[in-house]
Amino acid sequence: MNVDVLNRSGAQPVAQSKLAIADCDIHPRTLGYKTLYPWMEKRWQDHLETFGATYRQPWEQGPAYPKAQPNACRRDAWLTDGRPPGSDLAFMAEQHLNPNNVTLGILNPLGSGQGAQNPDLSNAICRATNDWEVAAWTSKDRRLKASVVVPYEDPQAAVKEIERWAGHPDFAQVLMLTRTAEPLGQRRYWPIYEAAQAANLVVGIHAFGYGGYPITAGGWPSFYIEEMVGHAQCSQSVVTSLVLEGVFERFPSLKVVLIEGGVAWAAALAWRLDAQWKKLKQELPTLKHLPSEYMRRNVWFTTQPIEEPDPRSQLAETFDWIGWDRILFATDYPHWDFDDPAHALPIRMTEPQRRAVFLDNAKTVYGVV
């Protein structure tokens, strides 16, 4: 994590990583909704100016739990002119893509209208965000691939948006968030999976969101650290829901990537799901395979923020359980808890394992040659 980095201007020397890498979680950022106005009807521009976009949380702006750093960003990722981290391609390339030798970067724009209370507004912001991703990012840098940001609480609108971009070479996945209004395996969301599978797009499910429910089954916690740790618990609930509802039975070639929710928990969750399903399968007759088999076939995990056991070798043991082919390297640039590819995985890996985690798995999952 980059917690002690001072507020310095200009590019920073970053350790050179010899290996070409895929970064499966990069956050481009607008300068506010105005950046998206060129792709938005006047009606929604006016709406945003007057009413803003509100979410199932208390404040007009900012998250329910104040972040650890402004915008949850690295202090050295602000531009000298004051523009926020992630808002400028040239600076991102200079600070991150070039020195870290990122040859494939998956863009996950957050704060892009997903989960907004007004479903039509949510749709308008998502649509404009997708146009902006192409215009400002992927058309200018071929290393970058975009996510179709969808208004997932309105699955019909989400499907239309997926279909609008299906076949477009710049888009590699459909982006959803973990904290939805209902667990993501439930049928209201199935049209999204059907459309993603048909378009051969990965479904990326990033931590965070605005479902309105407490992040724990015991109510609202007090602290940001509880929320941040809690995203791993939410990701476990997401996988549980997808598996037990039969999503992977219905959509057998669906590829789901869990982003920024942790990875090491996947082994224990698979053991638990298998053990309980063996006893309780009468309740879930649509499942034809062990839950762990669906996880091994249909689910991947990005690394950042990678768990840090002591000793670190225990992480390799955990990857053995989960499957090295399931692990996708990610930095979360430009956020404060960025994982530096030169330091984030200090475990002994064979050369094939290293290549798989840092590049090849991502190319396979996202279908990028």
Add this chain to the structure above:
Amino acid sequence: MTSAPIDCDLHPTVPRLSALFPYLDEMWRETAIRRGFDEMNTISYPANTPLTVRNDWRDAKGQGATTPQQLAAQALAPFGTGTAILNCLYGTSALFSDDLQAAFCRALNDWVAHEWLDRDARLRASIVVPLTNAELAVDEIERRAKDSRFVQVLMLVSGEVPLGRRQNWPIYAAAERHHLPIGVHAGSTYRHPTTGMGWPTSFTEDYVNQSVAFQSQLSSLLAEGVFAKFPSLTVVLMESGVSWLPAYLWRFSKFWHGLRSEIPWVSDPPASIVRERVRLTMQPFDGPSDAAGIDRLINQIGSDDMLLFATDYPHWQFDGDQAIPPLVSAGLRHKMMVENPLRTYARLRETVP
């Protein structure tokens, strides 16, 4: 000091609501009868699911764990158990009225004392307390703590507010004062959905998510500073699944390095706090199916002082007599069955022959 196994998690079944009526104050008994209270079995353990009662442990009526004799024959005798801690999970803990819930807690505790503890000297119990109101919970702890057969305070993993929040602290102060661990058991009062994104659709999903709730609650207890505020309090996580712990601690520890300025009272590394102060019962144990894998997992947990033998009777977690996961090493087996429970439960050290 005993060398007979100590089973740290068994569940007596309340056969029907009216079984508690003799232990209710007259006003509440009349209320329950006049208003025609329904049975209050919790949806955390619907009576007929395969998990709730192991099939070969069901009696002619289909119930399990309804009498001390049945429990002794099925859960104590097969393992040579010398001491067993009863955790009553009846659904009255979900009542919304503070006073009514407190009345049923008193009834449950007195029912356990008279119908179970009085009838088998090997049995111990946890004090069931109202989860909506700490003041009433403290009253109940003070009332029942006089009886040294009550060895722990029982809370559900999902209740009104996260466990670490200060409104619960009077409960921890009372528990610490009486040398009672806080036993946190799977289950919910369903004030909030079982997941951070809403309600599940199946019992299986609800149950799988119990281990997720334990993780969140451990975060709450750590972050709020409960372990610093109550330095001799032990927390026992019961029916949690156990194997989630290493990955959870790795993540919490990582964020603690970055975010400790938010919770400056957590000055020791979280993993060492947990290893010293938290215990876990070993059924279910959601582990790998090979001996080397189990060794690795125990090694990742990082302490063999933390694990406690439990059958989770009558819940179906194992078949036959395999109450201890079969690939666990002999040394750990002994620690789990005797040494660790005695270290965890002060009152067992005083009262077990």
